[in-house]
Amino acid sequence: MDTHSHAAVVGAGPVGCLTALSLAARGFTVSIYERRPDPRHHQIGSGSRDNASAPRSINLAISARGLKALSSVNVETDRNMADVVLSHAVPMRARMIHTKDEGQGVKQMSQAYGLNGECINSVSRTLLNDLLLDQASAHPAVSLHFNCKLRSVDLQAREKDPQAEGECHLNFESWEGSGPASRYSALVVGCDGINSIVRSTIARLTPVNFQQEYIDSSYLELRIPPKIEDGAATFALDPNHLHIWPRHSFMLIALANLDKSFTSTLFAPQAIIGRLTSRGAILEFFANEFPDALKLMGDEDVVATLLPRQGKGSPLSSVKCYPYHYKGRAVFLGDAAHAMLPFYGQGLNCGFEDVGFLTNLIDKHGVRGDPGQSVGSGKSVQGEKEENAWDRYSPLLAQAFTEYSKERHPDLIAISYLATQNYHEMSSRVVSPLYLIRKSLDGLLMKTLPKGWWISLYSMVTFSPEIGYAEAKKREARQSVIIERVLVASGLAAMTGLGLAGRWLLKNRRDLW
Incomplete structure (x- = not known):
């Protein structure tokens, strides 16, 4: 196998599949390596595409960020992956709160997500993974390999042996159900989850701050x-x-x-x-x-x-780390980089957004997997040997990865924090008077102020992919200060009014009484 334009994606989950499809669209040949059997043929319990509701995984809520990333992958002339996923999803336009009322049973209260009918979309994780695997299987530049348990990754293979077949050397404890094997690649992308081998490999080569909190x-x-x-x-x-x-x-x-x-x-x-x-x-x-x-x-x-x-x-745990790459050879995305609590419904949306964020930077630096394409300088490499072309691409890819770690990190820290905070909102605050007052105020201000001047935190996170998570968190902090000042001012005005009224009553009590 030619490895000079080859990308190895470790992990065949939804983020891994989208990564493979996105890289293939940029001229890479891609191999996906997954330690488990093909889930399309080895469903757990009844969790198949015919019965997507098997109780084996929290359902996913696909929203604007995830759909934006999916829409960048075309699967047919007039359809993209977002269209395919939405055709298998159930739209949810509101929360239904079931509260206990002593003596009156359970009461229900609907809380709309957006002002204009915006919705999030419920889809089975199993079904979503199957749909993406089907598209990856059908792509001529993508190959899938299951029952491949990765043991280690050598990201310095070419440095140790100039005759090595690729920059990176992947060693498998088992290969498609048989004995040990190894493969070479120019690039490794870790989409291998919270216990990522790719992340731990990078951490042995360069300092990586890492925190896992249960x-x-x-x-x-x-x-x-x-x-x-x-x-x-x-x-x-x-x-x-x-x-x-x-x-x-x-x-x-x-x-x-x-x-x-x-x-x-x-x-x-x-x-x-x-x-x-x-x-x-x-x-x-x-x-x-x-x-x-x-x-x-x-x-x-x-x-x-x-x-x-x-x-x-x-x-339930969350992961925070930095950076997310090693030179121009390896990067890790999704849960490997930012496993988060599921309470904002953003884990997978964020993972899909990772893919779009990274591939946009790859495009910015002009990196292509296929030889003979223009590089970042705009010069042509037609007729140049593949290994020489990749030697020119690798530093550009390192720049893209460095920018990815630096620019993506604030957003990942912000959404991890917001996901933790949203547990308290969902389990308790959704029925509190203060929450309902704030929700009403947000709705009123979004309706009356010019478009974009005021946006609720939920709308920024869920329905506004043009606003980064970190910026959404900052804007919400500013909006909360404004609300607090308005309420304080209103309270002071009310107290002042009552005081003046009291003084007037005392002064005129004889006339009144």
């Missing part, structure tokens, strides 16, 4: 099946809402699937989940906290799902 809460997966009416399946809840049962220190959520079911997830501290170890404890907990959801799920299904877990939820 929160006390973990999660358990559940399912609300379709409701059968007159022999036909229908949704048991409004499908165009993201349903939330906020209970302050814990919550339940549910997102719709195309098969009329809902993927539901319980987020709670281990002190609560740890008690769900018997049939009685499980049913008592759900009957007390989520009686309407329990009725829709069914006692037996809830017990059958949770009892085998014996009070053990899946952990």
